[in-house]
Amino acid sequence: MTLSTTISPPALDSDELAGVLAAIAADARRRRTQAPHERPGLALELVRRHRLGAVRVPSADGGAGYTKRESFSLFIRLAEADPDVPHILRLHYGFVEELLRHHDRYADRPWLAQVLDGKLFGGAAAELNNRAGVYTYDTTLVADGDAYRLNGRKFYSTGSLYSDYLRVTANDADGGQVSVLIPADRDGVEHADDWDGIGQRHTGSGTTILDNVVVYPAELAPLPAAAGGLRRGAHAQLLLHAVAAGILRELAADAAELVRGRTRSYSWGNHDESRHDPQILQIVGELAATAYVVEAAVLAAADAQERADAHQRRHGEPSDALEHEASLQASKVKVGVEEIALRAAGALFGAGGASAALASHHLDRHWRNLRTLFNHNPTVFKARAVGDVVVNGAQLPSVGYF
Numbered sequence: 414m415t416l417s418t419t420i421s422p423p424a425l426d427s428d429e430l431a432g433v434l435a436a437i438a439a440d441a442r443r444r445r446t447q448a449p450h451e452r453p454g455l456a457l458e459l460v461r462r463h464r465l466g467a468v469r470v471p472s473a474d475g476g477a478g479y480t481k482r483e484s485f486s487l488f489i490r491l492a493e494a495d496p497d498v499p500h501i502l503r504l505h506y507g508f509v510e511e512l513l514r515h516h517d518r519y520a521d522r523p524w525l526a527q528v529l530d531g532k533l534f535g536g537a538a539a540e541l542n543n544r545a546g547v548y549t550y551d552t553t554l555v556a557d558g559d560a561y562r563l564n565g566r567k568f569y570s571t572g573s574l575y576s577d578y579l580r581v582t583a584n585d586a587d588g589g590q591v592s593v594l595i596p597a598d599r600d601g602v603e604h605a606d607d608w609d610g611i612g613q614r615h616t617g618s619g620t621t622i623l624d625n626v627v628v629y630p631a632e633l634a635p636l637p638a639a640a641g642g643l644r645r646g647a648h649a650q651l652l653l654h655a656v657a658a659g660i661l662r663e664l665a666a667d668a669a670e671l672v673r674g675r676t677r678s679y680s681w682g683n684h685d686e687s688r689h690d691p692q693i694l695q696i697v698g699e700l701a702a703t704a705y706v707v708e709a710a711v712l713a714a715a716d717a718q719e720r721a722d723a724h725q726r727r728h729g730e731p732s733d734a735l736e737h738e739a740s741l742q743a744s745k746v747k748v749g750v751e752e753i754a755l756r757a758a759g760a761l762f763g764a765g766g767a768s769a770a771l772a773s774h775h776l777d778r779h780w781r782n783l784r785t786l787f788n789h790n791p792t793v794f795k796a797r798a799v800g801d802v803v804v805n806g807a808q809l810p811s812v813g814y815f
Contacts, residue, residue, distance in 0.1 A: 433459050438494035445775050452615050456498045457575050461531040466505050475529045481719040482712055485655050492659020496782050497615045499656050501572040504536040507649045518635050535576030537567035537621040546812040552583040554591050563626040574604045574617030594634040601626035612785030646813035647743040651714050653786050654746050657754055658711050661704035664779045668697045668764045696764045703757040707750045714742040740815045748796045751787045758783055790814050
């Protein structure tokens with residue numbers, strides 16, 4: 414069913430999209446050198462204006478109708494331009510997937526139409542006092558007359574600072590899990606912007622404070638875990654590694670630019686110009702190959718998600734086997750790419766001399782951003798879970814971290 418005949422599809426022909434990405438990349442370079450504390454406001458304005466948040470919505474419903482592979486290719490290109498941007502949008506894209514896969518649960522809600530209108534959805538779920546993957550919260554939602562009151566303190570609320578709406582999880586008066594979706598600027602909602610990570614610095618991944626926030630009955634939202642067919646979070650997990658793939662593309666481009674522009678060499682080197690030194694070229698070639706391999710792995714895992722989605726579209730219900738395979742492939746990507754990506758971020762400096770370490774070149778940002786992304790889920794635990802599947806035929810944990 415078409416949601417609105419008056420909403421045109423996102424304007425995403427190749428030339429226009431290339432222009433949007435170029436503008437985001439240019440603004441990221443400007444902020445790095447001239448305004449390091451400035452938020453990526455222009456990038457988010459362009460995302461809204463061109464409705465990049467609606468690329469997965471079917472064309473018949475007013476979206477761009479992207480496949481999983483096409484959407485993950487977009488995430489990679491966005492990350493190449495500015496890795497903060499797709500990270501900011503991670504929860505938005507995850508919520509859109511939920512709306513599309515379980516449209517019957519949201520048929521009477523306005524949220525998909527708002528996505529088509531360029532609105533962005535963030536979230537606030539994690540708390541510093543609870544164990545990751547255990548869904549109990551200090552945040553509470555209690556009845557107050559004909560409405561509710563929401564109180565609590567969330568952390569790792571990536572993207573919430575930039576969003577129009579927030580998906581918040583809490584416990585009700587009986588200790589049960591509940592989920593609400595409220596305007597991000599409602600009275601009582603405070604975005605502290607206190608994220609001080611070594612990388613991904615402008616993702617707004619800090620504290621969201623909820624102080625006696627009014628919640629209306631129509632703003633109660635289904636819990637993702639109760640929606641069926643979303644036992645795990647393969648999409649959200651793989652998106653982090655699409656960001657890593659984009660970082661590596663930019664890293665390889667930075668290495669090539671560094672070598673092309675380097676006029677000083679070594680008396681014991683292989684050539685008077687670094688750009689023709691075979692050992693330096695080997696370093697750049699290895700960096701480019703690493704970027705290629707990581708991107709290929711991400712897109713292959715995206716294809717596994719597409720197969721799971723296609724099954725649900727055809728049969729009206731998810732396939733546990735295909736859902737598990739999609740999660741397994743996303744997990745393998747994480748385990749497989751982390752070491753080679755971090756090694757590449759260090760090897761970049763081998764393509765330049767001492768000047769490559771100047772803070773004004775900002776080349777350290779690649780390692781910092783990758784290290785921050787990979788810290789989201791400890792690789793050692795993920796590798797153990799994958800090994801248990803391979804050796805013992807075990808099932809991956811049924812939590813959002815997979």
